[in-house]
Amino acid sequence: YYRRSVELYGLRDEVKPFIRGYFNTIPSLLSLENLSFWEHFHNAGGWNKTHETGWFLCQTRMMLVQERGDELWLAPFLTRDWLKDGAVIRVQNAPTNFGKTGYVIQSAVGRRSIEAVIDPPAASPPNWIVLRLRHPEEKPIRRVTVNGEPHEGFDASAETIRLKPGPSRLVVRVEY
Numbered sequence: 001y002y003r004r005s006v007e008l009y010g011l012r013d014e015v016k017p018f019i020r021g022y023f024n025t026i027p028s029l030l031s032l033e034n035l036s037f038w039e040h041f042h043n044a045g046g047w048n049k050t051h052e053t054g055w056f057l058c059q060t061r062m063m064l065v066q067e068r069g070d071e072l073w074l075a076p077f078l079t080r081d082w083l084k085d086g087a088v089i090r091v092q093n094a095p096t097n098f099g100k101t102g103y104v105i106q107s108a109v110g111r112r113s114i115e116a117v118i119d120p121p122a123a124s125p126p127n128w129i130v131l132r133l134r135h136p137e138e139k140p141i142r143r144v145t146v147n148g149e150p151h152e153g154f155d156a157s158a159e160t161i162r163l164k165p166g167p168s169r170l171v172v173r174v175e176y
Contacts, residue, residue, distance in 0.1 A: 002051075010062045010077060015134070018077045022059050065094045065101065070127040072096055072165075074103050074118065080136045085110040099123025109136060109176065116172045120165035129163040133174050143175040 006025070009018040029037045029052060037052035039045030063077040075089070082089060089105040099121030107114050114133050133141075140156040146163060147170060153162040154174075163170055 006059050007062065010059075010066065013076070015077055018063075019079055022063060022077070026056070061094070064091050065096055067097045067126075068130075071130055072098055072101065072121065072126040072128070073130045073132065074101070074116075075105060076130075076132050078105075078132070078134060080134045080138070083107045083109065083114060083134060084136045096121055097124075098126045103131075105133070107136075109139075112139075112176045114174045114176075116170075116174075118163070118170040118172065120167075120170060122167065125165045129165050129170070131161045131163060131172060132159055133161070134159050135176050139176040141174055141176060145173045147171050 006018060006021040009021055028041050029039075031038055031043060031048075034048070036048035037056060039049050039052065064075065066073040066076050074091075078089065083105070085107055087105075087107040090103075092102040093100045094102060100123070101121045102119045103116055105114060105116045114135070116131055116133065118129065118131065120129060135141075141154050141159065141161075142156075144151040144154045144161055151161070151163075151172075154160065155162075161172060161174065163172065
């Protein structure tokens with residue numbers, strides 16, 4: 001965790017390198033004895049180090065919630081496998097620069113859709129919420145509805161949906 005390349009990939013919005021760097025670091029440093037992180041590869045140096053544990057948690061947060069200027073990104077670096085049919089991803093009370101937020105993503109890709117329910121931050125709302133939903137089979141977004149209304153603010157190639165936050169919950173349905 002001393003090389004900060006995973007965060008750099010995140011800041012550059014390089015999804016595949018972020019995911020690869022995130023997951024490749026874990027098995028090389030994880031102690032199978034107590035599931036803490038070693039300081040160096042191959043179980044060398046100190047174990048259960050605050051630094052390594054802290055950066056693992058920071059990278060995990062970046063995978064789930066990320067601030068980019070006046071935008072709040074949700075699920076920016078989830079793996080495609082995590083959105084297979086029937087999967088549910090839940091984030092609750094995540095602290096951000098804009099206030100606490102949360103979301104639940106439910107995959108029904110067998111029926112060609114993924115639904116997300118977002119609780120936007122209320123303390124100091126961002127200008128935009130950007131939700132990334134990466135279809136497990138890389139199928140493009142065809143249609144989006146927000147709270148039952150058609151929504152045109154999506155980028156099928158980036159697999160993102162831009163949402164204007166408000167005081168109430170957002171229900172986003174993406175069809176593929």
